[in-house]
Amino acid sequence: MPVRPGIVKLCGMRTPEDALAAAAAGADLIGLVFAPSRRQVSLSLACAIVQELETLPARPAVVGLFVNAPAAEVLRLAETVPLDLIQLCGDEPAAYLDSLDRPVLRTLRLRPGITSREARALATTYFERPRPPRALVVDAHVPGHFGGTGTLADWELAAELATEFPVVLAGGLHPGNVAQAIARVRPAGVDVSSGIETQGRKDPARIRAFVAAARAAFGALDEEARDLSPEPQPTLAWKEEL
Numbered sequence: 136m137p138v139r140p141g142i143v144k145l146c147g148m149r150t151p152e153d154a155l156a157a158a159a160a161g162a163d164l165i166g167l168v169f170a171p172s173r174r175q176v177s178l179s180l181a182c183a184i185v186q187e188l189e190t191l192p193a194r195p196a197v198v199g200l201f202v203n204a205p206a207a208e209v210l211r212l213a214e215t216v217p218l219d220l221i222q223l224c225g226d227e228p229a230a231y232l233d234s235l236d237r238p239v240l241r242t243l244r245l246r247p248g249i250t251s252r253e254a255r256a257l258a259t260t261y262f263e264r265p266r267p268p269r270a271l272v273v274d275a276h277v278p279g280h281f282g283g284t285g286t287l288a289d290w291e292l293a294a295e296l297a298t299e300f301p302v303v304l305a306g307g308l309h310p311g312n313v314a315q316a317i318a319r320v321r322p323a324g325v326d327v328s329s330g331i332e333t334q335g336r337k338d339p340a341r342i343r344a345f346v347a348a349a350r351a352a353f354g355a356l357d358e359e360a361r362d363l364s365p366e367p368q369p370t371l372a373w374k375e376e377l
């Protein structure tokens with residue numbers, strides 16, 4: 136069976152029903168927030184969500200999101216829930232990655248005024264580690280927040296980073312702009328939270344619309360890439376490793 140191009144991560148699941156809707160829509164990854172947020176889940180709720188997903192013949196991988204938590208706590212939660220991947224969304228230094236035993240997504244919130252050179256240098260610090268992240272989640276920078284703000288990231292800068300690193304584009308995406316974002320940034324994946332909500336709750340219709348729009352746009356990129364080169368694309372290899 137051909138591997139579908141592009142990663143689609145749906146974040147901030149708070150109920151088993153949210154997660155089942157994400158799985159039914161065909162999400163590759165779902166995110167559970169363990170940091171202070173209106174989307175924060177307890178350990179018991181996270182376990183209940185994963186147990187529900189385990190009843191499916193095939194399920195999305197589960198990502199736990201953390202902000203400046205002690206590594207021992209992250210590892211304990213990752214083992215107990217269990218989590219397939221860990222997303223670091225805070226100010227964790229690059230060396231923090233070395234202490235984790237599962238695949239990591241590293242969030243990069245692009246502060247206003249950061250130059251392309253600075254952003255690339257910062258990204259490089261993570262990829263020089265013995266255990267580099269699977270991808271950078273490139274997100275908007277909103278002071279006092281670590282994610283889930285519904286604010287657009289800098290697509291120009293994200294596009295530059297995506298030529299060098301595996302980038303999952305996040306920040307202010309929704310069913311109406313995700314195709315344009317994919318065409319412009321050409322990321323390895325996309326990530327959404329606010330844009331699949333209605334009145335603060337995950338909305339199954341928006342979830343379906345987002346995944347369908349993202350799949351169509353990644354499909355178009357894949358066609359284009361296949362026309363240019365018959366070789367498998369690096370983003371697909373990365374996806375197969377998840």
Ligand SMILES: O=C(O)c1ccccc1NCC(=O)[C@H](O)[C@H](O)COP(=O)(O)O
Pocket residue numbers: 146147166168170171172173174175200201202224272274281282283284285286305306307308326327328329330
């Ligand atoms: O979503 C949250 O509430 C959150 C809280 C604390 C740290 C990270 C958080 N989310 C990180 C994500 O990966 C979101 O999916 C990403 O920021 C995109 O969010 P949005 O702009 O709302 O689509």
